[in-house]
Amino acid sequence: MAVQNKTTLKGYFDDGDQPTGSNFTDLVDSLQHVSADTLQTLTDGSSISWDLSTGGLATVTLGGNHTLANPSNLAAGIYVLKVVQDATGGRTLAYGTNYKFAGGVIPILSGAANAYDIITFFCDGTNMNGIPNYNFS
Numbered sequence: 001m002a003v004q005n006k007t008t009l010k011g012y013f014d015d016g017d018q019p020t021g022s023n024f025t026d027l028v029d030s031l032q033h034v035s036a037d038t039l040q041t042l043t044d045g046s047s048i049s050w051d052l053s054t055g056g057l058a059t060v061t062l063g064g065n066h067t068l069a070n071p072s073n074l075a076a077g078i079y080v081l082k083v084v085q086d087a088t089g090g091r092t093l094a095y096g097t098n099y100k101f102a103g104g105v106i107p108i109l110s111g112a113a114n115a116y117d118i119i120t121f122f123c124d125g126t127n128m129n130g131i132p133n134y135n136f137s
Contacts, residue, residue, distance in 0.1 A: 052079060052123070059084065062091035062109075070096035071128060079121040079128065089113035099128045107132040 042048050042060040046067065050058055053073035059082040060068075068081075085091055090111045099121075101107060107130070109117050116136045121128040 050081070052077075056080065058082070061086055062093060065092040065094075067094040068096060068099065070098040074098065074123060074125060074128075076125040077123055079123060081119045081121070082116055083109055083119065084116040085109070085111065085113055087113050089115065098126070099130060101130050101132070107134075110135040 038055040039057045039059060040055045042050055042058050044060055044063045044066065046064070047069045048060055048066055049069050050071040051073055052071045052075060056077060056079045058080070061084040063086050071079075083093060091109070093107075093109055095101075095106060107117070107119065112135075118133045118136065119130045120133070121130045123129070
């Protein structure tokens, strides 16, 4: 899939051409992260992977002190991550270098057993700029 945006698609019309079915398919596939209908469950481990092309909503339950690796298939958009403490609680999460937070302050997650935090990210295509919301339980 060639990543497309609406400007690229509009360019086909500006040039007097007509976009092909593949051009539209690429555009739709490129915008999958915008859809809010699929919640993906990330696999907990020492390094947690998040493929943004498979959806903009994700959840992970931490079973230890782990790192959220830089996401793959970065594309501009809004993404939401629910981080859940397991029954033990007190787990921490470190972040890859593409994750940025206000003032450079890394969020300290709620520590109670089974508590969860929700982090909303604005992605500019390079960085995941996060705003945490704490202590849902």
